[in-house]
Amino acid sequence: MDKKIKILIVDDEPYSRDELKHLLKSYSCLDVIDEAESGESGILKALQYQPDVVFLDVEMPKMNGMQAAKSLTELKKPPIIVFATAYPQFAAEAFRYEAMDYLLKPYDEDQLVQTIERIVKKLSNPAGSKVKKVEGKLAIEEKGEILYIEPKDIIYVYKDEKISKIKSTHKSYETKTSLKDLENRLLTFSFCRIHKSYLVNLNYINRLTPWFNGAFQLELDGCEEKLSVSRNYIKDLRSRIEI
Structure with a gap:
């Protein structure tokens, strides 16, 4: 994407806002533009700043998250809504407001990655137009040198203890950069998590075969x-590669 995705966080708990803000700031494609401590304030700030995405708590005094979501969906330019709450029982109602996702506190970072991937995919290609990829190369440090790798040449990346290993069409690389950090930097390219330790380039996928236990x-x-695809990631993988 050419510009960062604007994020508004609406939550009446300061610590929850700080935690989510900290997690989202690790994604270079996101910009947390503001935060609000109530549903009413969230709507006013959505009108003022026109965020692309609103992370919305459910249980708030006066106007709760569901009521705020209803108002947000009626805006001229409605934002993507992601509910972020400690209460799983509201999930079914949340999707009545066409929420993109429903995150439970404390936040699962793997689930958050999948949510951000879906947001990027939707905003990059809102009407089926060709997605424009971010230009640039992946910079990694290996043996004291800075190496630059074309993302399109990377087949997959995996974690081996404290080392991340990158398999490309030309050679293999090793770096101390964490898999999560590499995933964030490759987010706007065609990469998808298939396992807690593996990240693959969708362009190289050839065949998917059922194994065992889902x-x-x-x-x-x-x-x-x-490569093994965990059952926790299979749904998201198939949604990314199938038409």
Whole structure:
């Protein structure tokens, strides 16, 4: 995307706002433009700043999150709504307001990554137009040098203890950069988490085979080994690659 995604956080608990703000700031494609401590204030700030996404708590005094969501969906330019709450029982009602996701506190960082991926995908390609990729190369430090890798050449990335290993079409690399950090930096390219330790380039996916306990095995072009797809990630993977 050419510009950052504008985020508004609406939550009556300061610590919850701070936690979510801290997590979201690790994504270079996001910009947390403001925060609000009530549903009423959230609507006013949405009118003022026109955020792309509103992370909205459910249980708030006076106007709760569901009431605020109803008003937000009626705006001329309604934002994407992501509910963020400690109460799972409101999930079904939340999707009546076309919420993109329903995150539970304390936040699961893997689930948050999947949510951000869906947000980026929707805002990059709102009407089926061709997605414009961010230009640039992935910079990694290896043996005291800065190496630059074309994202399109990366087949997959995986974590091996405290080292991240990158398998590309030309060679393999090792870096101390965390898998989560690499995932955030590759977010606007065609990468998807398939396991807590694996990140793959969707352009190299060739075949998906059922395995056991709801898991799958993934075959990639240019790669002899098969990768395991956790059942926690299979739904998101298929939604990213299938038409």
